Amino acid sequence: MTEAARTEVELEDGAFLPNPIAEGESREVPFFENSRLMVIGIETEAGSPLVWKAQVAPNGPWSEKWVTVTPDAYGAPLASGTTADGRVAIVAVRSGQASIDYIDEAGDGAGPVQSWNAAVSLGLPPGVTRLHQLRLIADAEGRVSVFALATGGDLWWIRQNPDRIVEETIRIVPPGASEPITITVPMAQPPEQVWGAWQQLGGQSIALMEVAANVDGRILIAGVGSDPNDRHLYVNQQTVAQTLTPQQWTGWTQIDTGASGPADSLPCPVLDKEGALNIFMIGDASDVVQIRQSPPGSLTWSRWIRPGMVGTKLVNLAAGFDADGQIMLVAQDENRGLHANQQIDALFQQWRGWQKVGISPGFGYAAMNYSSDGRLFYFQQTGTHGVACLPEAGPESTSWEAGWTTLADSGFQLGYTVVRDLTPPEQTPD
Known part of the structure; x- marks a missing residue:
């Protein structure tokens, strides 16, 4: 098939691509040769400390043991991300105290073992006693922002x-x-x-949320409304690189329609190869629906579309991008069947089509991230509250390994999170 001429994509005023694309060239995803995948969780069977397990080297096998970050007891929720200089950062709720703790990796990873800085207490948002979700992400300036969703639906934000x-x-x-x-x-x-003070991003009660960075680094929040009878999807974006107050956010904008149906899953925002954020969710007919920024970096969105239909009731969805920068979707059906769909072209919205790639070991939180060679790993909570992962057969492959790698048999009912460690130490525990 002859490739059609690609049209110029205009950016919203104030938005920009971090690396300009020369004519005739494509923008490649900057995979990090020295990075490794890391899973962080709360090990309830050992007194609920924060623990981690990682690849022993870039693209290497997983370490045998879970290693303690801190022996203090923690409870759900927790989240992880990376700092501007590539160090792993964690936020979690310390048990028995009104405190969200922030812990980051010590040094630049050049030492012989993984080490962590002492926990820094961020407290709790005013009047909040219970949390439903936490998220951590670096903004356009590289400073860490933490988002805390209270059980009652109020969303709070604190930044460095x-x-x-x-x-x-x-x-x-x-x-x-x-x-x-x-x-x-x-x-x-x-x-x-x-750290600054906790500030409320008010105006809408939220039940579920996910965060992502625009192509220019400004943060976007995708939130599902808390009304169980009408689960609208809302977005809220930073308007400037140095966003310091709630007034510098756009405010909540409803983007679901009758075509999309209400949100029936955690929304999955992900950048595509053209620099546009896409949001995927399980919507109408319990299948996947998609909306895309138009143009990239803007506050306007396309109509809702479908990247094909799986054709069976879906209960879980994860999204990431592969070694060529194309989006990969993995969806789980109600019978634990696992289905994958790989994007071919972001601008013309071409997909390979859904194919069944495995059987999930359970239901629960799912995540996807890539190893340093660009291979995607799909992570899934198991039926015994363990954690398992399934890697692609190779970078940009349409096949996945036949067997799951079990990282924990049990003990992680309070959850886990996946992050790429960009500054791995020279040695890691076996």
């Missing part, structure tokens, strides 16, 4: 403070002069307090 600008007096010798002069220049200094 920006650098402060101070004036410093220095002495320099101007070009062509022999004597120094004194000048005052603005200099960036670390903030006096690393």
Whole structure:
């Protein structure tokens, strides 16, 4: 088939592609040769400490043992992500205390073992006693934002403070002069307090939420309304790179329609190869529906479409992108059948079609992320509250391995989270 000429895609004012694409070239996904996959969880059978297990090396096998991050007891929810310099970061609720703890990886990973900085208490949002979800993501400036969804449906946000600008007096010798002069220049200094205060992103009661970064780094939240009889899908985006207040967010915008149906799953926002955020969910007819930013980085969206139909009732959905930057979807049906669909072209919305690739070991939270060679790994909670993963046969493959790798037989009923460690140490536990 002859490839059609690709049209120019205009960006919303203020949005940009981080790496301009030269004419005739495609934008490749920046896979990190030194990264490894890591799973973090709360091990309830051992006193509920935070623990981790990871690939022993980039693209390597998984370590045999779960290793403690901190022996303190924690409860659900928890979340993970990476800092601007690639270190793993975790947020979780410390048991018996009104505190969300933030813990990040110590150093740059050059040491012989994985190590962690001491927990920093972020407290709890005002008036909140119970949480339903946590999410952690770096913003356009590389500073970590944490989102806490209260059980009652209120969504709260806290972020690391920006650098402060101070004036410093220095002495320099101007070009062509022999004597120094004194000048005052603005200099960036670390903030006096690393974290700001909790702020509510009000205006809508939310039951489920997921976060993602626009192509220019601005954060988007996709939230499902808390009315069980009418589960609308809403989005809320940062409007500027340095977003410091709720007034610098767009506010909640409903984007579901009669065509999409109500949201029947956790929404899955993911960037495509053209720089547009896509949101996938289980919607009308208990099948997958999709909406896409148009143009990339904007506040406007396409009509709802379908990337083909699986044709059976779905209960779980995960989305990621492969080694070529194309989106991969994995959906689980009510009989534990696992179905995958790989995108061929983002601009023209071409897909390979759904194929059944396996049988899931259970129901529960599902996640997908890639190893350093670009192979996708699908993670699934098992029927015994364990954790298992299923990798692609190879980068950009349409096949998946036949056997699951069990990471934990049981003990993770409070959940787990998956992250890529961009600064792995030189050695890891066996």
